[in-house]
Amino acid sequence: MSMNVLIVRPDGIGDVLLSLPVATQLRRLAPGATIGFLTSPTVAPLLDRHPDVDYVRTIRFTDPFKELRLAFSQGVEAAIFLKPFRRLMWAAWVAGVPIRVATRYRWYSLLANRHIYEHRSEFSKHESEYNVEMLKGLGLSPQPISPPVLTLTEAERVAGAFRWSGLPSPRVVVHPGGISARRWRLEHYRDLVVTLTDKGYGVVLTGSDQERTEFGKELCGSTALPSGVADHMGHLSMRELMSLIANAHVVVSGATGPAHLAAALGIPTVTLFDPRRNNLPVRWKPLGTGVLLRPDVPTCDKCIGKACPYWDCLDRFTVAQVTAAITKVLSQPSPLTVLHI
Structure with missing residues (x-):
């Protein structure tokens, strides 16, 4: 053809x-x-x-x-x-x-x-x-799916590695934003960052400029970021974000773009999925390795807000549970596992 x-x-x-x-x-x-x-x-x-x-x-x-x-x-x-x-x-x-x-x-x-x-x-x-x-x-006959793969130049990979300079290892990207998915509470992300740095991990925060405006002050509070954290929210182009992720050991986010970027770059993910039907993992899970967390509540057609008895669905994930998922992914990378918590 x-x-x-x-x-x-x-x-x-x-x-x-x-x-x-x-x-x-x-x-x-x-x-x-x-x-x-x-x-x-x-x-x-x-x-x-x-x-x-x-x-x-x-x-x-x-x-x-x-x-x-x-x-x-x-x-x-x-x-x-x-x-x-x-x-x-x-x-x-x-x-x-x-x-x-x-x-x-x-x-x-x-x-x-x-x-x-x-x-x-x-x-x-x-x-x-x-x-x-x-x-x-x-008129073509589709074949079994091969997961998408993204390409970076060697120069881009080197530049991405440089952004981790001075940070300890393992290296964790934490992306607290997202547009289409519901979000874990900002306080939880803040506490997760503190927990990870207390464990000696290096952490980079990512997100758009809009997300930085919306989340930055609340996420970081009035105190300085802990040692071992770099805040790149609002400062990365698409290619720079890709090169940063390519040098990470795991990416933590909601059901949003960076999870799919990580999967396509061969980086394990810990992804927090809300229970809406249009966000089912069977359709939208990242095609890579890692852990997908989903609250153990009924699937809903759409979010109706605080009228729902499961309004706190995502906030049922504790910082300890997400930290445990990160530890699991770092110690034993495996095909994506879905955990209902």
């Missing part, structure tokens, strides 16, 4: 990472294809120098429609909408992309001309598996 194929997934870090198996399988099943990614400017750098991605285009959802249409020009012959964003599907239709692959169950699915009949809302398999199923729209 000699075709210019654009994979469309312009949202979060984890979403894009779990889309990479589509590019990898497309490279294997159609070696003559040119493979592009349409994603957000924030996430695009993680695709730099990836062997299965030939080019990257970026858009923002707030861009004028003219810009969206241009994203589908310049020789795009097939667009695979891993998530059916209506304006983007409309833009591809207006741009005259010959093959437009999407799921079938929305009214604007008519803007696609090749359909995959699969309800992701059933949460019966992993997001990466749902994604590669979309290759059927190109």
